[in-house]
Amino acid sequence: MKSIPKSEILPEKTVVVDDFSDDGTSNMVKTEFPSVKLITNKKNFGPTFSRNRGAEIVDSEYVVFLDNDVLVRPGTFKKLIDFIKNNPDAGVVGTKIQPEGKEKIWWNMGYEPNNFREAAGYFYGFLLKFFSHSKWLKNRAVKFILNYSDYKETVPVGWVIESCFAMKKGLFDKIGGFDERFFMFFEGPDLCFRVKKEGFKVYFYPDAAVDSLSGHTHSKLKRAVVFNRSKYLFTRSIIFIKRTILFFNGREKSQAGLLI
Secondary structure, three states: OOOHHHOOOOOOOOEEEEOOOOOOHHHHHHHHOOOOEEEEOOOOOOHHHHHHHHHHOOOOOEEEEEOOOEEEOOOHHHHHHHHHHHOOOEEEEEEEEEEOOOOOOOOOEEOOOOHHHHHHHHHHHHHHHHOOOOHHHHHHHHHHHOOOOOOOOOEEOOEEOOOEEEEEHHHHHHOOOOOOOOOOOOHHHHHHHHHHHOOOEEEEEEEEEEEEOOOOOOOHHHHHHHHHHHHHHHHHHHHHHHHHHHHHHHHHHHHHHHHO
16 A cells, blocks of 8 residues: 555555455554545455455546555556557556565466466476476476566466456456456456457566565465365366357358358
């Protein structure tokens, strides 16, 4: 929150959703940031639900989603919005996220999942059990499975992480926002896939960088369970959507043939 007022441009409206915290977050926001719109959940519904609740009361042309452990830099908002304005095909624009003491996080962006990359992922995972200290193998695995580049170039990607990205509010509403079947994890990639289904691109834009404190409010075990469930939902959802597209494309071709 404290990094937002230092931005080069300020949001028209800042919304904070407190997902049933017990650390005094709501009182802190009310006291230190009285101009912020605060929504307090009656139970922990998860970050996906909270993002949708916050977006419901945003009526501006663009919306930027931020996790609570992300610190924006002075030029972050301006760079994101300018990029969308200057690139009409941009549906989602994600930032470069830098954790404390690290250059990057390898799950910042990635390809659309497919059977070939899934198989390769398991193969690399198997090799890393025996060669866990091999930096070459780790870099090879990460670049092949997840990342397109070395974080220095603007490039269309399959998805970007939900920690910090911008998009047009009208497009967000059109696709129905985040899918709340995802308690957390993969809600960003899922949304990106549906954005591309509407004919837009998803961009990774490293010039609009943010810092991450990498905070966690759930145990490691719970995160692992939720991660695997969300991964299953995401993969199943993509398979269903692709089959639906193929089915309707086939019907259109068949109907066109009947008209000739």
